[in-house]
Each structure stands twice: as structure tokens, then as C-alpha cells.
Amino acid sequence: MALAQDLVTPAAPGNGIVPEKVRDGIDLEINGEHYRHTGDPQMPLLWYLRDVLRLTGTKYARETGADLVLLNGKAVSAIAQPMVKLAGKSVITVEGLAANDGGLHPVQQAFIDEDAIGCGYCTPGWLIAAVDLLKRKPRPTDDDLDQLPNLCRCGCQTRVRRAIKRVAAGKVGPA
Ligand code: FES
CATH class of the missing domain: 3.10.20.30 (Beta-grasp domain)
Incomplete structure (x- = not known):
């Protein structure tokens, strides 16, 4: 019996088309x-x-x-x-990242609270990296933050770091 991946679409004779599996x-x-x-x-x-x-x-x-x-x-x-x-x-x-009811993830909220967003192009990557880091290291050190692969061309690194530390410290909402 032929497996699905072995089935081919027959080519019209002489049309030069090689059928795809x-x-x-x-x-x-x-x-x-x-x-x-x-x-x-x-x-x-x-x-x-x-x-x-x-x-x-x-x-x-x-x-x-x-x-x-x-x-x-x-x-x-x-x-x-x-x-x-x-x-x-x-x-x-x-x-x-947000909850099903639309509630922001704590990291998203912290980025807002610390005004850690410039043009926003890099922000999704920072958010994902921060969620991963905080899961592995709930109290990340400066060295841990230095290891993140992200860059911000708008110069938001300092505020991003504050936002991540804010989550680690359990702070919620504006300062
Ligand atoms: S906010 Fe513009 S590149 Fe980071």
C-alpha cells in the first residue's frame, strides 16, 4: 500500500512539469x-x-x-x-504572552511602567528573552542581563534592565 509521501500528482504528458510529492x-x-x-x-x-x-x-x-x-x-x-x-x-x-482575558504579562506591564519602549522594533524580542530569563533565574544578576542577546538601537537598554529587575522584585504597576 502506498504511503502518503509516495503519492505523486500525475503530470500531463510532455509538459515538462515535475510533480511534487x-x-x-x-x-x-x-x-x-x-x-x-x-x-x-x-x-x-x-x-x-x-x-x-x-x-x-x-x-x-x-x-x-x-x-x-x-x-x-x-x-x-x-x-x-x-x-x-x-x-x-x-x-x-x-x-x-498576555492572558486570555487580555491582561498583560507582568513583563509587558513592567516595560510600560519603566517606559522601556522606544520605536518598539526590539521590544517583542526583549519581552520573550525576559520571560525566559526570569523563568530560569527569578532574581537575575547584572551578569545575567548582560548575557541577553538583545540590542536596542533606540538606547532603551537601561530602562529594559530596570523593567526586568522590577518584575524580579515583585513590583507591579507604576512607581
Ligand atoms: S525601542 Fe527602537 S530598537 Fe529598541
Whole structure:
């Protein structure tokens, strides 16, 4: 019996078109919802998020950490993840940080409270990195903050660090 991946669409004789194999879907969870990707298995996760799902919070800027997402709870580059490696995995993007009732994640609130947002391009990556860091190290040191892969071209680093420390200190709401 033929397997699904062995089935091919017959080409019209003599048209020169090489038929593509029928692909198995890649099932994964994004922000708590199930998705099946049936396109190019090498498509980077970033393209799937932005171009297919229209989740445009995650940005194309690997060198600044703006493309970070949580993959099974760990911050990783969405550009560096081909869809084929994501079967059965769980992805959280910046759009998935808030609670179902719309309440902001404590890290999001702290960024607002500390005015840690300039143009906002880098902000999704910082938020994801901060959530990951605070989960691993609830009381991060300056050295821990120095290790974050993110950059802010608007110069918000100092305020971002204050925001992360604010969450670590359990402070909620404006100072
Ligand atoms: S807020 Fe503009 S790059 Fe960081």
C-alpha cells in the first residue's frame, strides 16, 4: 500500500512539469492553538508566523534578538527554526504572552511602567528573552542581563534592565 509521501500528482504528458510529492503536515501549537503546516518544510518559523499567520510581532532581525520566540518554553531565534523541526512542539510569540482575558504579562506591564519602549522594533524580542530569563533565574544578576542577546538601537537598554529587575522584585504597576 502506498504511503502518503509516495503519492505523486500525475503530470500531463510532455509538459515538462515535475510533480511534487504530497507532503505530510507538520503539526505544532502556536500560542495555544493547533496548526498544520503543509508547505515547504524548510520554511523558517519566522516566515510562517509573519506571512501565513500574520503574527507580525516577531521581527526579522536576528542580530538584535528581535526574532525570539519561546519554543517549548525556551527563547530561540524564529529565523533559525525550520518548520520541519517543530513537529509536536509548542511556540509562544509575543502575541501569546498576555492572558486570555487580555491582561498583560507582568513583563509587558513592567516595560510600560519603566517606559522601556522606544520605536518598539526590539521590544517583542526583549519581552520573550525576559520571560525566559526570569523563568530560569527569578532574581537575575547584572551578569545575567548582560548575557541577553538583545540590542536596542533606540538606547532603551537601561530602562529594559530596570523593567526586568522590577518584575524580579515583585513590583507591579507604576512607581
Ligand atoms: S525601542 Fe527602537 S530598537 Fe529598541
